[in-house]
Amino acid sequence: MLELIVPLLNATVQSGTxxxxxxxxxxxxxxxxxxxxxVEGIMSFSALAAFVTTFTTGxxxxxxxxxxxxxxxxxxxxxxxxISCLGNQVVSGLALxxxxxxxxxxxxxxxxxxxxxxxxxxAFPILSSIPVMGDILFKQxxxxxxxxxxxxxxxFFFKRTSLGMAMESVGEYPAAAAAAGLKxxxxxxxxxxxxxxxxxxxxxxxxxxxxxxxxNGLSGGRGWIAVALVIFAFWRPGRAVVGAYLFxxxxxxxxxxQASGTNIPSSILLALPYALTIIALVFSACRRKHSDMxxxxxxxxxxxx
Amino acid sequence: xxxxxxxxxxxxxxTAMLMSLFACGEAPKKADExxxxxxxxxxxxxxxxxxxxxxxxxxxxAGYSYAHDMGRQAVxxxxxxxxxxxxxxxxxxxxERVIRNMARKGFDVIFTTSFGYMDPTLKVAEEFPNVKFMHxxxxxxxxxxxxxxxxxxxxxYLTGLVAGAMTKSNIIGYVAAFPIPEVxxxxxxxxxxxxxxxxxxxxxxxxxxxWYDPALEKDAAISLLDVxxxxxxxxxxxxxxxxxxQERGVYSIGYNSDMASFAPKAHLTAAIWNWGSLYVExxxxxxxxxxxxxxxxxxxxxxxxxxxxxxxxxxxxDVRKMVDAKKAEIKSGKDIVFAGPIxxxxxxxxxxxxxxASDEQLLGMTxxxxxxVGTTE
Numbered sequence: 132m133l134e135l136i137v138p139l140l141n142a143t144v145q146s147g148t149x150x151x152x153x154x155x156x157x158x159x160x161x162x163x164x165x166x167x168x169x170v171e172g173i174m175s176f177s178a179l180a181a182f183v184t185t186f187t188t189g190x191x192x193x194x195x196x197x198x199x200x201x202x203x204x205x206x207x208x209x210x211x212x213x214i215s216c217l218g219n220q221v222v223s224g225l226a227l228x229x230x231x232x233x234x235x236x237x238x239x240x241x242x243x244x245x246x247x248x249x250x251x252x253x254a255f256p257i258l259s260s261i262p263v264m265g266d267i268l269f270k271q272x273x274x275x276x277x278x279x280x281x282x283x284x285x286x287f288f289f290k291r292t293s294l295g296m297a298m299e300s301v302g303e304y305p306a307a308a309a310a311a312g313l314k315x316x317x318x319x320x321x322x323x324x325x326x327x328x329x330x331x332x333x334x335x336x337x338x339x340x341x342x343x344x345x346x347n348g349l350s351g352g353r354g355w356i357a358v359a360l361v362i363f364a365f366w367r368p369g370r371a372v373v374g375a376y377l378f379x380x381x382x383x384x385x386x387x388x389q390a391s392g393t394n395i396p397s398s399i400l401l402a403l404p405y406a407l408t409i410i411a412l413v414f415s416a417c418r419r420k421h422s423d424m425x426x427x428x429x430x431x432x433x434x435x436x
Numbered sequence: 437x438x439x440x441x442x443x444x445x446x447x448x449x450x451t452a453m454l455m456s457l458f459a460c461g462e463a464p465k466k467a468d469e470x471x472x473x474x475x476x477x478x479x480x481x482x483x484x485x486x487x488x489x490x491x492x493x494x495x496x497x498a499g500y501s502y503a504h505d506m507g508r509q510a511v512x513x514x515x516x517x518x519x520x521x522x523x524x525x526x527x528x529x530x531x532e533r534v535i536r537n538m539a540r541k542g543f544d545v546i547f548t549t550s551f552g553y554m555d556p557t558l559k560v561a562e563e564f565p566n567v568k569f570m571h572x573x574x575x576x577x578x579x580x581x582x583x584x585x586x587x588x589x590x591x592x593y594l595t596g597l598v599a600g601a602m603t604k605s606n607i608i609g610y611v612a613a614f615p616i617p618e619v620x621x622x623x624x625x626x627x628x629x630x631x632x633x634x635x636x637x638x639x640x641x642x643x644x645x646x647w648y649d650p651a652l653e654k655d656a657a658i659s660l661l662d663v664x665x666x667x668x669x670x671x672x673x674x675x676x677x678x679x680x681x682q683e684r685g686v687y688s689i690g691y692n693s694d695m696a697s698f699a700p701k702a703h704l705t706a707a708i709w710n711w712g713s714l715y716v717e718x719x720x721x722x723x724x725x726x727x728x729x730x731x732x733x734x735x736x737x738x739x740x741x742x743x744x745x746x747x748x749x750x751x752x753x754d755v756r757k758m759v760d761a762k763k764a765e766i767k768s769g770k771d772i773v774f775a776g777p778i779x780x781x782x783x784x785x786x787x788x789x790x791x792x793a794s795d796e797q798l799l800g801m802t803x804x805x806x807x808x809v810g811t812t813e
Binding site for chain 2: 138139142146236240241243244246337341342343344346347348349351382383386387389390392393394396397398401
């Protein structure tokens with residue numbers, strides 16, 4: 132039994148990781164009060180940026196950071212439109228998705244089929260020798276190890292640092308934040324840019340660790356799942372981790388169920404990850420009184436006068 | 437401020453739309469530009485023969501459209517044909533516009549290479565009775581429109597022979613796109629080959645319901661490797677499954693085109709399309725006026741439309757000999773793949789001894805042969 136479950140959970144972590152990065156990125160953006168529907172486009176574009184950087188410089192770490200910076204760049208466009216120009220956040224986000232996917236196809240065509248080094252699976256020293264848990268959690272690639280730390284930092288940032296709390300306040304009630312002497316515009320920009328960077332890391336994971344070659348369509352709808360997960364996770368990083376791994380886990384599980392020769396129709400199995408993730412998160416939400424949804428989410432800060 | 441904002445958003449949206457259109461390959465390719473110029477100078481150069489191609493995906497992906505584009509290049513190499521193509525054309529209304537555009541520009545023959553182009557092609561064919569239309573993989577036809585496809589199952593059967601001879605765990609994984617007759621037929625032919633070379637082996641199928649999601653398709657292959665498969669075959673346009681096999685140090689069988697470059701250590705061979713043979717013949721027929729409409733063309737390996745990619749170094753000499761002998765038999769025109777007796781998954785005889793599956797049976801195939809583990813639902 133163990134020899135079936137361990138590879139399953141190992142695969143779970145891998146397929147959950149890009150979604151986890153993107154979900155946390157979107158969560159950060161939304162905590163600052165800005166809705167970013169461009170996640171799919173940002174992931175796709177940053178996957179390309181990460182790949183091209185690694186391909187030309189040979190450094191996977193540089194590629195990973197380039198993915199983040201590409202996400203930051205696209206998020207800046209969104210920030211400029213919504214925060215500085217008071218544009219509609221939904222429209223700008225959707226346009227960003229189209230722009231990101233389009234740019235990726237346009238710029239990525241010459242690289243199709245080329246391989247790159249990227250990140251290989253490497254056992255984490257010491258921790259990987261823990262039985263079972265070590266095999267599941269610590270025989271992954273470096274980007275997965277990074278992703279273990281990110282949710283903790285995320286939680287710490289918003290709950291324990293003044294910058295994080297200030298950022299959250301502009302997502303709740305920007306006028307009050309301004310009255311308290313904070314700079315709402317600047318804070319919203321930092322939430323959008325920081326979120327874009329995280330989403331970009333998720334994109335970079337796809338082209339550097341998930342697959343090691345460039346092809347179009349790498350994001351494959353994962354960005355939209357991240358947008359949905361933020362809502363079902365009630366803007367809490369802990370629940371985002373559960374949601375991302377649940378989705379990845381059920382996806383890995385249903386593929387293995389098919390591979391072991393079941394008679395359950397594949398259409399039902401393929402719908403399972405989506406259905407179960409939503410059901411589980413909604414079900415657990417029923418027991419809670421409130422979500423952490425930012426009160427000012429989706430609204431712009433209108434200048435006075 | 438507000439006005440500026442609105443303007444900015446509108447501008448951004450327009451840019452984004454334009455970018456996506458551009459990226460979707462609407463922008464005419466080099467060959468197309470030439471064709472356009474040609475259209476302008478039509479009077480001077482009225483007799484230049486022109487062939488147009490419409491693809492559903494980008495050509496650079498080593499997959500389905502790449503294979504079609506190799507065929508287009510074979511036509512271009514004839515020297516007397518001007519070819520152009522539009523890639524990444526969405527099925528449906530978009531494709532109708534693209535096809536009509538080509539017809540209007542005065543192309544002599546237009547190849548539409550995806551199933552979903554069937555009705556748009558038929559519609560445009562009615563509007564332009566002087567243009568010849570060739571639609572790939574569908575079933576509708578008219579006075580100036582043929583449909584065409586190749587007997588890919590013949591090549592699949594041969595790759596199955598290779599896989600059956602090479603497996604050690606007797607489990608072969610097959611990552612498959614959608615449970616439609618074309619894919620099921622391929623899995624069955626592959627399995628018949630596997631079982632002929634190795635009666636103990638079985639083929640396990642995982643459906644992804646995608647044609648092109650490299651990460652998911654790689655995951656599907658890994659799930660098959662986790663249940664003990666030591667060879668991965670695929671009916672998918674992305675090289676994801678090949679990569680999975682390479683990483684785990686096992687073998688793989690490619691599809692569409694030679695996928696060896698994606699997984700040089702794993703790639704045993706591939707079932708490949710060679711559309712050039714049909715495309716060259718078609719443009720010749722159209723030029724000579726011998727082209728006939730209302731035909732359903734289903735060529736086999738004997739005419740070279742499907743083939744095997746070169747064997748990887750790891751395929752031993754005796755296996756090559758065995759497969760080459762079968763290949764020669766198929767090439768001589770004998771259709772030995774679905775020759776009875778063939779049992780279905782339940783062990784019942786589906787095609788009795790002495791009979792062979794008819795084209796009708798093959799085109800409507802919705803059941804698995806014995807040896808496939810999985811469901812067609």
